[in-house]
Amino acid sequence: MGVGVDLLDYRSWPRYLPGFIVCLIFAWLVLQYDKYVVGDLHRGYREASSVLKAVNEGKAPPTYEEYIAKKKESYEKKMQEFKEGKIKEKPRKPFILKQNDYEFILQNKDIPLKFKIGEAANNYQITYVAVLLLGGMLIRNTIGVPKILQPGTVAARPWIKPGIIILGAYYMWSDVLKVGLAGLFLVVLFVLGTQIVISYWGKKAKADDGLMGLMGAGVGVCGVSAAVAVAPVVDAKPRDFFYAIGTILLFGTLCLFTFPYIGKALNLPQPIYGAWCGTAILNTAQLVAAASWYGHEALLTANVVNVVRIGFIPFCVLWAIYFYVVRPARKAGKEIGAELNVWQVIKEKFPIFILGFFAMVTLNELGAFPKEMRDLLGRDIVKIFMAIGFAGVGLNIAFEDLKKAGGSAFAIGFVAAISKAILALGVIMLMGEEVFKVKGSG
Amino acid sequence: MEEKKTSAEFEEKAKTVFHAERREDYAVLIIATVVVLLVLIGVIDKKVVDAIFIWKY
Numbered sequence: 001m002g003v004g005v006d007l008l009d010y011r012s013w014p015r016y017l018p019g020f021i022v023c024l025i026f027a028w029l030v031l032q033y034d035k036y037v038v039g040d041l042h043r044g045y046r047e048a049s050s051v052l053k054a055v056n057e058g059k060a061p062p063t064y065e066e067y068i069a070k071k072k073e074s075y076e077k078k079m080q081e082f083k084e085g086k087i088k089e090k091p092r093k094p095f096i097l098k099q100n101d102y103e104f105i106l107q108n109k110d111i112p113l114k115f116k117i118g119e120a121a122n123n124y125q126i127t128y129v130a131v132l133l134l135g136g137m138l139i140r141n142t143i144g145v146p147k148i149l150q151p152g153t154v155a156a157r158p159w160i161k162p163g164i165i166i167l168g169a170y171y172m173w174s175d176v177l178k179v180g181l182a183g184l185f186l187v188v189l190f191v192l193g194t195q196i197v198i199s200y201w202g203k204k205a206k207a208d209d210g211l212m213g214l215m216g217a218g219v220g221v222c223g224v225s226a227a228v229a230v231a232p233v234v235d236a237k238p239r240d241f242f243y244a245i246g247t248i249l250l251f252g253t254l255c256l257f258t259f260p261y262i263g264k265a266l267n268l269p270q271p272i273y274g275a276w277c278g279t280a281i282l283n284t285a286q287l288v289a290a291a292s293w294y295g296h297e298a299l300l301t302a303n304v305v306n307v308v309r310i311g312f313i314p315f316c317v318l319w320a321i322y323f324y325v326v327r328p329a330r331k332a333g334k335e336i337g338a339e340l341n342v343w344q345v346i347k348e349k350f351p352i353f354i355l356g357f358f359a360m361v362t363l364n365e366l367g368a369f370p371k372e373m374r375d376l377l378g379r380d381i382v383k384i385f386m387a388i389g390f391a392g393v394g395l396n397i398a399f400e401d402l403k404k405a406g407g408s409a410f411a412i413g414f415v416a417a418i419s420k421a422i423l424a425l426g427v428i429m430l431m432g433e434e435v436f437k438v439k440g441s442g
Numbered sequence: 443m444e445e446k447k448t449s450a451e452f453e454e455k456a457k458t459v460f461h462a463e464r465r466e467d468y469a470v471l472i473i474a475t476v477v478v479l480l481v482l483i484g485v486i487d488k489k490v491v492d493a494i495f496i497w498k499y
Contacts, residue, residue, distance in 0.1 A: 005462060005466050006461075006462040006465045006466060006469075007465070007466055007469035007470070008465045008468060008469045009465070028494070031494070031495070032495060032496065032497040033497075035495045035497065035498070036495075036497045036498065036499065040498060040499035041499065043499075044499060098499070158466050158469070158470055159470075159473075161466075161467070161470035161474075162470045162473045162474040162477065165470065165471070165474040166474055166477065166478065169478075351463070351467060352464070352467045352468075352471070353466075353467040353470050353471055355471075356470070356471045356474050356475070360474075360478070363478075368482070372488065373481060373482075376481060376486075376487065376488055376491060377478065377481055380488075380491045381477060381481070381486070381491065384491075384494070
C-alpha cells in the first residue's frame with residue numbers, strides 16, 4: 001500500500017487538503033464518465049441492438065409510445081413474479097431509449113454513435129479504473145503535479161482501505177473461509193515461497209544481503225510496506241532500498257496495466273482472475289485496481305486473497321530475521337534468541353485495518369445489511385472510495401521513480417515476480433473457478 | 443561506523459513509517475465506521491449516492 005500516511009495528524013491536514021481536493025474532483029469527474037459512458041450508454045447499446053434486431057428481422061416496429069408501454073408492462077410483470085417469489089432476483093428497472101434515439105434507429109437502421117462508444121469503452125475495459133490510473137499517470141508525467149498538491153495526492157491513496165473494509169458487507173464467513181483457505185495455500189506457496197527462493201537465490205548468486213532481503217520481502221509479500229519493514233533487519237543501504245522499491249513499483253505498474261488485458265485475452269473467469277491478482281501483484285492499491293478493472297466479482301475474490309496476503313507481512317519480517325540474522329548468527333555459534341520477540345514482531349507489523357473487514361463480514365452474517373443496503377455499501381460506496389484512492393495512485397506513478405529499478409537484484413526480482421505470476425495462474429486454473437467464487441448472501 | 447549509522451537510520455525510518463501506517467489504519471477504520479453507521483441509520487441512502495451523478499442518460 002505504499003508508505004503510511006498519518007491521516008490522524010490534524011496538523012498535516014492543511015498540507016494534504018489542496019492535493020486531496022484535486023483527487024476528489026478528478027475522481028468525481030471520472031465517475032460521471034463511468035456512470036454515463038460505461039454504464040448508461042453501454043446499456044443503451046444493448047437496448048438499441050435489440051430494437052435494431054427486430055427492425056432487421058422485418059417486424060413492424062411499434063411506435064415510441066407503444067415501445068415504452070411494452071417495456072413498462074414487462075417490468076411490472078417481472079416485479080409481480082418477484083413479489084410472488086417466482087423469481088429470486090429483483091428485476092432491474094428497464095432501460096428505455098429516448099425518443100430521438102429510438103427514431104434514429106428506425107430511420108437509419110443503425111445504432112447511434114454514442115451507444116457504440118459506450119460499447120467500445122466496455123469492450124476495451126476503459127472503465128473509471130483505467131481512466132483514473134492512465135489519466136493520472138499521464139498528468140503526472142506530462143504537465144506534472146505541482147509540489148503543493150503532492151502530499152494530498154499521496155494522502156488520497158489510503159482511501160482505498162475503507163473501500164476494502166466496506167466491501168466486507170458482501171461476504172458471508174463461509175466465503176471468507178473457503179476463498180481465504182485457498183488464498184492461504186496460494187500465499188504460503190507463492191508469496192512466502194518467492195521470498196524464500198529469492199533469499200537462497202541471492203545467496204547463491206552472491207548478491208548483497210540487504211538488497212536481496214528487501215527484494216524478497218517486496219516481491220514476495222507486500223511491495224513497499226514489506227520492504228520498509230525488512231530494511232533494518234537486513235541492514236539495507238539507501239541505494240539498495242531505492243533499487244528494490246523501483247523494481248517493485250515497476251513490476252506492479254506493468255501488472256496493473258497488462259493483467260486486465262491478459263485476463264480478457266485468456267478469457268479468465270472473474271474469480272480465477274481475482275485470485276491471480278491477489279497472488280501475483282505486489283501491492284494492495286495496484287491489485288485492487290487491477291481486479292476492479294476486470295469486474296466486481298474479480299474484486300470480491302482478490303480482496304479476500306489480499307487480506308490473507310497482507311496478514312502475512314509479520315511472517316515475512318520473521319523470515320527475514322531468521323534468514324539474515326538468526327541463521328548466520330547460529331552458523332557463527334552466537335546465541336541471539338533472547339533478542340527476538342516473535343509476538344512483538346507480529347503485533348507491530350500486523351495491518352490492523354483488515355479487522356474492520358472481518359467486522360463487516362460478521363455484521364453481514366448477522367443480517368445487519370438488507371440486500372439494497374449491501375449493494376449500496378458494497379458497490380456504490382466502495383466504488384467512490386476506490387475512485388478517490390485510484391486518483392491518488394495514478395497521480396503518483398512517476399516514471400522517475402520507476403527508473404530507479406536496477407542493480408544486481410533487478411533481474412532476480414523481476415524473473416522471480418514473473419515466474420510467480422505465471423506459476424500462480426497455472427495453479428489457480430487447476431484449482432478451478434468454484435474454489436475462488438464468492439457467493440455472498442444473495 | 444557508517445554501517446551502524448545507516449542501520450540506525452533505517453530503523454528510525456521503518457519505525458516512523460509503521461507508526462504512520464498504524465495511524466493510517468486507525469483513520470481508515472474510523473472513516474469506514476462512520477460511513478457504515480450513516481448508511482445503517484439511513485442518512486446515506488441510494489438517493490444521496492445517485493445525487494453525486496449529474497450526467498445521466
